[in-house]
């Protein structure tokens with residue numbers, strides 16, 4: 001496995017500061033930065049015309065004023081959507097962000113990025129990696145980028161494109177890490193495992209940490225309920241509302257380095 005060079009913060013803002021701004025938007029990322037978050041998690045996928053954009057769902061219905069699948073949409077149509085008004089009147093007029101715009105913003109703000117390669121059923125993981133990964137690697141230094149995915153083929157393609165463990169920190173997403181979690185972690189030279197915090201068991205958490213991997217949990221929003229997971233050695237929580245955790249963080253920083261985020 002790669003030696004960790006990422007200085008993980010305790011808290012990562014999930015889809016930007018998605019409790020307080022429309023998820024996966026430039027505004028949500030600015031809001032995370034304004035709250036004191038040093039890292040954000042964002043989802044990337046391709047439009048039908050091949051443009052990489054920051055978006056979670058397969059379609060646009062939940063988070064915009066339009067309808068349709070990303071796979072059937074070209075950039076002008078996607079850009080005509082209002083992706084803020086669904087969340088609140090103050091956010092009306094927000095436009096769907098391209099990956100390039102988001103990377104430029106992360107660079108400008110000095111943010112770390114956990115970029116999730118989101119592969120919905122029927123979409124091509126290879127095309128997503130071939131398009132999105134070189135842009136991300138160009139835009140951000142390796143210590144401020146983790147590329148993660150649930151999709152094994154996307155992770156394999158990413159590693160094939162950048163074989164050096166230290167040049168690309170890969171995160172494997174699991175709802176629940178399987179017994180044989182090590183196999184893929186070793187094969188992919190993974191940096192981290194990202195696990196649904198409600199499905200993580202102490203034994204598995206301690207095993208992952210003892211093997212030298214970073215361990216991140218998504219998506220806790222209750223800092224009291226999450227206290228036990230810190231005790232198990234979890235490095236970072238990917239939360240919609242990191243500010244809730246301010247007074248509930250372990251005193252020690254994540255073991256692989258400095259950089260605990262102070263969320264005001």
Ligand code: G3P
Nearest residue numbers: 041043116148194218238
């Ligand atoms: O990357 C962690 C988390 O975002 C995975 O689930 O559905 O929120 O993308 P989802």
Ligand code: MG
Nearest residue numbers: 041042043116
């Ligand atoms: Mg995600």
